[in-house]
Amino acid sequence: MGRAPCCDKANVKRGPWSPEEDAKLKDYIENQGTGGNWIALPQKAGLRRCGKSCRLRWLNYLRPNIRHGDFTEEEDKIICGLFASIGSRWSVIAAHLQGRTDNDIKNYWNTKLKKKLLATMAPPPPPPPPHHHLAIASSSASSPSSSSSSSHYNMINNLLPYNPSIATNQLNTPHQGMMMTMMGQQQQLLYQENMGSMVNFPNINNLIMSHQEDIQKQSTNKGIMLLSDVRSGSSTTSTVPMVKMEYHDHDHHHEEEERSMEDYGMEEIKQLISSSCTSSSSNSLWFDENKTEDKFMLYY
DNA sequence: AAGCAGGGCAACCGCGAGAAT
């Protein structure tokens, strides 16, 4: 029945790899290959390591053409674009970045890129009138470039690539919603505004298209509708985006008190989005085309 | 110079899917 245990955990070395161990593993794999069995490899290679550890070491550091550090702006864009589309599927993202590993990208996102992005949520320029629904998709929306030249515009401009699946009125995935939710209204404006003019990434486009069905399947509607109803927090000072939760239980409709975006941690936002996308029968992840031009809402 | 805090990153952990027995 079954197979033998992968390794005796009491007798395997853990912790950082020594240069000697690296050399042994590299030599062995270059000469013999992995043999399709990582668990048996360390013994054959003369290493006192778990097979999983060997695999990780090889994939992340020893295999040829690995690059570390110094992520380019181009790579930033790709990572952000893919994260917005497919979420934290680092291996998929890594597959689209030559020489990068999922671990590297994950670390880079968690330690730098996420902060970079959140930094763009710094208090934006003067607010629109109270309870004004943001004209995200509207041609009447004011141009960010004309209203401000602040750096966070440039940042978003630099980070977010053109993504054909996020065409106006077609925000299709939870993470697109999250990305939009993470952004302040001005950033959202700029995001929308730039979608038609920024660089096209064929690889990303193909990936997004290929995952679209999968994403939609996963993104079912539990009855919670997250309204990214961006409006000013007050008429005078803040422009903190507001989030309003509405619960749809068949014929019943409940509305919860609005909360400032600042009241939500990013993880909470993620949870809100994912929890609204994990069950039930509907796959209606859609944008309401009947909404007037000057309203922007994400329905999950 | 010493102690502390925070950030970065390598490595580990645990889970799910699929394969082997």
Next chain:
DNA sequence: TATTCTCGCGGTTGCCCTGCT
């Protein structure tokens, strides 16, 4: 068909380095 293992993945941990006081 049931059980157990391997593989691959994302999340998390913990060590080390750097900068600040």
